[in-house]
Amino acid sequence: MRPGARHLPPAAVTHHHPAALSSQQLPAAVALAAAVATGIVALFHASRIVTDDGQAHHVPAFVRRVLRGRAAAFVPVEIGHTIIAVGMVVMFADPSGAASSAAFALIYLALAGVFLVLVLTNPACCEPARWSCCSMLVVEALAMACMARAGRWPVGDLGDLSGWFAVVFTVAAVAAVGGPLLRRVRPAWDAAPAPITPVASRLVMAGGMLLMLV
Secondary structure, eight states: OOTTOOOOOGGGOOOOOHHHHHTTSOOHHHHHHHHHHHHHHHHHHHHHHHTSTTTOTTSOHHHHHHHHTTSOOOHHHHHHHHHHHHHHHHHHHOTTTGGGSHHHHHHHHHHHHHHHHHHHHOGGGGSHHHHHHHHHHHHHHHHHHHHTTTOSSSOOOBTHHHHHHHHHHHHHHHHHHHHHHHHHHOGGGGGSOOOSSOHHHHHHHHHHHHHHHO
8 A cells, every 4th residue: 555545445435236226216015016006007008099999899888988088099199108107017017127228218218209209290299188198208208218227216316307307297196186176166177178198097107207206
């Protein structure tokens, strides 16, 4: 050792070891419940694609009505919700595996780009309910791309993005509950276009994102 040289004690040296990250991860029961809930959402939106009018005559009419809700399915949005929900299942089930890879991040960054192009260029997305769904899919895909490399949930600090994403998803959850309540209080508003995405689905997606963020 050279005279005057300074060395950090072993305790001061930090490494990103899997064991060190385990304490920052969600409890197993919470992660499992979130994975199951988002898996159900993925199946729900995938089924809305195949039970859209004219595509599934063998499916009973009442089943199609339950799956579609008040608004007819908009296939690009249903595909986007399915991909996002499947990705959330992977993130909750195995955060330090495939969900923390560069390929996973690139897939969701590309998905965000696709829906941003749809929002900006596709006339079908100009209808308010479709526009809001497509815009939210852009934000959700960007959030997943940003969180992908963390390998743990909650992810901790993403800089200013953490707060911004948290605000967006909190507002989305409040709006999912508040919208139907306002329609009951103000019956005249019931004539407004119904949301494409059902309330339960929006709550699960927003809640799952908040779990991973904070």
